[in-house]
Amino acid sequence: MPKxxxxxxxxxxxxxxxxxxxxxxxxxxxxxxxxxNPIEDIRNRTGIWTLRFLMITLSVTPLRRIIGWPSLIRxxxxxxxxxxxxxxxxxxxxxxxxxAFAWNEIVKDMISKRPFILSGVASxxxxxxxxxxxxxxxxxxxxxxxxxxxxxxxxxxxxxGVLHYYWRVKLDIARPLAYGAVLAVLLGLRLTVAAVYDRxxxxxxxxxxx
Amino acid sequence: xxxxxxxxxxxxxxxPENLYHNRREFIKTASAVLGIAAAGAIVPACxxxxxxxxxxxxxxxxxxxxxKPTPYEDVTHYNNYYEFGIDKADxxxxxxxxxxTPWTVSVEGMVxxxxxxxxxxxxxxxxxxxxxxxxxxxxxxxxxxxxxxVPLAAxxxxxxxxxxxxxxxxxxxxxxxxxxGQRPSVFGSGLHWPYTEGLRMDEAMNPLAxxxxxxxxxxxxxxxxxxxxxxxxxxYGFKGVKSIVKIRFTDKQxxxxxxxxxxxxxxxxANVNPQVDHPRWSxxxxxxxxxxxxxxxxxxxxxxxxxxxMYSGMDLRKSx
Numbered sequence: 455m456p457k458x459x460x461x462x463x464x465x466x467x468x469x470x471x472x473x474x475x476x477x478x479x480x481x482x483x484x485x486x487x488x489x490x491n492p493i494e495d496i497r498n499r500t501g502i503w504t505l506r507f508l509m510i511t512l513s514v515t516p517l518r519r520i521i522g523w524p525s526l527i528r529x530x531x532x533x534x535x536x537x538x539x540x541x542x543x544x545x546x547x548x549x550x551x552x553x554a555f556a557w558n559e560i561v562k563d564m565i566s567k568r569p570f571i572l573s574g575v576a577s578x579x580x581x582x583x584x585x586x587x588x589x590x591x592x593x594x595x596x597x598x599x600x601x602x603x604x605x606x607x608x609x610x611x612x613x614x615g616v617l618h619y620y621w622r623v624k625l626d627i628a629r630p631l632a633y634g635a636v637l638a639v640l641l642g643l644r645l646t647v648a649a650v651y652d653r654x655x656x657x658x659x660x661x662x663x664x
Numbered sequence: 665x666x667x668x669x670x671x672x673x674x675x676x677x678x679x680p681e682n683l684y685h686n687r688r689e690f691i692k693t694a695s696a697v698l699g700i701a702a703a704g705a706i707v708p709a710c711x712x713x714x715x716x717x718x719x720x721x722x723x724x725x726x727x728x729x730x731x732k733p734t735p736y737e738d739v740t741h742y743n744n745y746y747e748f749g750i751d752k753a754d755x756x757x758x759x760x761x762x763x764x765t766p767w768t769v770s771v772e773g774m775v776x777x778x779x780x781x782x783x784x785x786x787x788x789x790x791x792x793x794x795x796x797x798x799x800x801x802x803x804x805x806x807x808x809x810x811x812x813x814v815p816l817a818a819x820x821x822x823x824x825x826x827x828x829x830x831x832x833x834x835x836x837x838x839x840x841x842x843x844x845g846q847r848p849s850v851f852g853s854g855l856h857w858p859y860t861e862g863l864r865m866d867e868a869m870n871p872l873a874x875x876x877x878x879x880x881x882x883x884x885x886x887x888x889x890x891x892x893x894x895x896x897x898x899x900y901g902f903k904g905v906k907s908i909v910k911i912r913f914t915d916k917q918x919x920x921x922x923x924x925x926x927x928x929x930x931x932x933x934a935n936v937n938p939q940v941d942h943p944r945w946s947x948x949x950x951x952x953x954x955x956x957x958x959x960x961x962x963x964x965x966x967x968x969x970x971x972x973x974m975y976s977g978m979d980l981r982k983s984x
Contacts, residue, residue: 625854627854
C-alpha cells in the first residue's frame with residue numbers, strides 16, 4: 455500500500471474514486487432513480503458525503519502515525535478539497551434548488567433561532583479559507599505555523615457539521631451520533647498524540663499535527 | 665466506501681410508468697432552471713399519464729380540492745410510517761409481511777357501547793365517501809391525495825360517547841414481527857410504541873375528519889395505514905394515526921406520540937400554521953411533491969373555513 459501511495463497513478467485514481475458519489479448522484483437524478491422528493495435526496499446525499507469527506511480527511515494524520523504510512527499525506531489536500539466540493543454543492547442545493555434564491559427566506563432561516571441552518575452555513579464558510587489557502591504558494595506566503603493554525607479550522611467545521619446533521623433529524627439521532635463518535639475518536643487521537651509529544655524533551659523530533 | 669443503496673436493479677424494472685412521467689417533469693423543470701440544455705435532450709417528450717380515471721370522472725365534492733392529485737406511485741412510495749422504518753422508502757419496502765385482515769378495533773372508555781368490533785362491523789352501514797384532500801407534512805412537503813373513508817363524526821355518533829368524554833384517543837397496532845420499526849433498535853425512530861394520537865371531541869366531530877380505508881379508489885396499502893387510519897387535513901400529517909386498533913374516549917387530553925417525544929417541537933393540536941415555525945425549520949412554505957418551486961403554506965392547510973372557528977380565542981403560538 456505505501457508503494458501505491460507513491461506511484462504516479464495513485465493521485466488520479468483517488469481523484470476518480472472521490473468523484474464517484476457525485477457521478478452516482480447525477481446519474482440517479484437524470485435516470486429518475488431519486489424519490490418523489492428529488493431535491494431532498496440531493497440535499498441529503500451531498501450533505502452526508504460532505505461529512506464523510508471531512509472524516510476521511512481528518513483520518514489521514516492519525517492513519518499516517520498509527521499504521522505508519524507517512525506517504526498518505528500526498529492525498530490530504532485533495533481529500534480536503536473534495537470535502538469542500540461536496541459542501542459547496544450541498545450549499546448551492548439549499549440556496550438554489552431548495553430556496554430558489556429567496557434571500558429573505560434564507561436570511562430568515564438563519565437568524566430566526568434556527569441553529570440547524572446556521573450551523574450548516576458556518577460549517578461551509580469555515581472551509582472557504584482552507585480551500586483558498588490550500589496551495590503550496592499560500593503555505594509559503596503564510597508560513598507553515600500560521601498556515602497550520604488556519605487549517606485547524608477543519609476541526610471546528612467538522613464539529614459544527616455534525617451538529618448540523620444532529621439538528622436536521624427528528625428523533626432518529628443514532629446516525630448523527632455515530633458521526634459524532636467517529637469525529638470524537640479522530641479529534642481525540644490528536645489530543646492523545648499531542649500529549650505524548652508534549653512530554654518529550656525540547657528538540658525531539660516533532661511531526662506536524664493537523 | 666460503503667454504498668448504502670442497491671443500485672443493481674435497473675430502474676425500468678422497479679419504476680412504474682406514471683412515476684417516470686412525474687420524474688421527467690421534475691427533470692425538465694430542473695434542467696430548465698439549471699440551464700442545462702443538454703439534459704433536455706435525454707428526456708424524451710411524453711404525453712400526460714392517466715393518473716386515475718376514478719378521481720377525474722367523479723364530480724367535485726363539497727370538501728374536495730381541485731388541485732392535481734399526487735401520482736399514486738408517490739403516494740405509496742414516499743411515506744412516513746416509522747413502524748416500518750425511518751426512511752421514506754422503508755414503508756413500501758418493509759411492509760410485505762403486514763396482514764391487514766382480519767382486523768379488530770376495540771372501542772373503550774367513556775362510551776355507551778365499549779366493545780371489540782371486527783372492522784366490517786365497526787363500519788357497517790356507514791357510507792364511504794371519496795375526498796380529495798391536501799396533506800401537509802410537518803417536514804414541509806405536501807401531497808394531494810384522493811382518500812376513501814367514512815366521516816369520523818358518523819362513527820362517533822353511533823358509538824355514543826358519554827357527555828363526560830372530551831377527547832378521543834387512537835392507537836396503532838403493535839406488531840413488531842410485521843413492523844420492523846417497532847423492534848428495539850439503536851437506529852430507530854425514537855418514538856414510543858404503540859403510536860398514539862388524539863383529537864378534541866369537537867375536532868373529531870368536524871366533517872373534515874375522515875377514517876380512511878382506501879386510497880385512489882383502492883383498498884389502502886400497508887404503507888398508507890391499512891386497513892383503517894385517520895385523516896385530518898388541516899393538521900400536520902403525523903396526526904393521521906395509521907392501522908388503528910384502539911379508539912378510546914376520555915376526559916383527559918391524550919399524550920400523543922410526537923408530543924410525548926419532543927413537546928417543545930410537536931404540540932397536541934399540530935394544526936398547519938405558516939405563522940408558527942417548527943423550532944428548527946420554517947413552516948411558511950412547502951414543497952408539493954412533483955413540483956420544483958416551493959409554495960406558500962396556507963393557514964389550516966387551506967381548510968380555515970371549515971375549522972378556524974374551533975380555535976377562536978386560542979393562542980395558536982402556545983397551542984401549536
